[in-house]
Amino acid sequence: MASLLGETLFELSGQTPPPSKDLYHITITHTQVILRWWKVSLRVEFRGAAPGELKLSHEEFLNDARLKHQVGVVFGRNLLTYILALCQGLYDYLDRLPDLLLLRILSYLSVQDISRLAQTSHRFRKLCDSQAVWEGAVRRCSDEISEETEALAEMMGWRKIYFTFFYNRLASISTGLPEHTGLPEDMGSPKHTGPP
Secondary structure: OHHHOOOEEEEEEEEOOOOOOOEEEEEEEOOEEEEEEEOOOOOHHHOOOOOEEEEEEHHHHHHOHHHHHHHHHHHOHHHHHHHHHHHOOOOOHHHHOOHHHHHHHHOOOOHHHHHHHOOOOHHHHHHHOOHHHHHHHHHHHEOOOOHHHHHHHHHHOHHHHHHHHHHHHHHHHHHOOOOOOOOOHHHOOEOOOOOO
């Protein structure tokens, strides 16, 4: 798993809240926290001020309450918590996996699990909403997919195909309630995996 970690673990730029307009950039490496800042001001005493840079070891950063507070103000409490975890050696390996591998993992999840995972981060929302995930869900639900269905999916999207034509049918099979879909005959027949 260590091969998934590059030299730079995390990097982000931000601006202090108003009225200040100072710019900050933080970089977390395996051994250091590097904070850079640029003073932005119309005041004469700050004109021509050189950018600042501070390099600290992880341990020094963890013990510097003033600097942690400043990072929390600029980047927010959630990112400060994430940065503290990185400095303590707590890495999020799942977030560092390549998209193709994550899409492969998603292909084994149920639609309910995909919906839950989409709520965890922007990256997972984007992956869970991808055409590849929903095409896989449709193909798992149907014995065969017609050319008309594929053409319709190109126009509407695979997610829309899944919820329009397969979701209600699969729910009715699992609950035993009558189905209420407008599934055309050429859409393919859903796989029946449970009792009638």
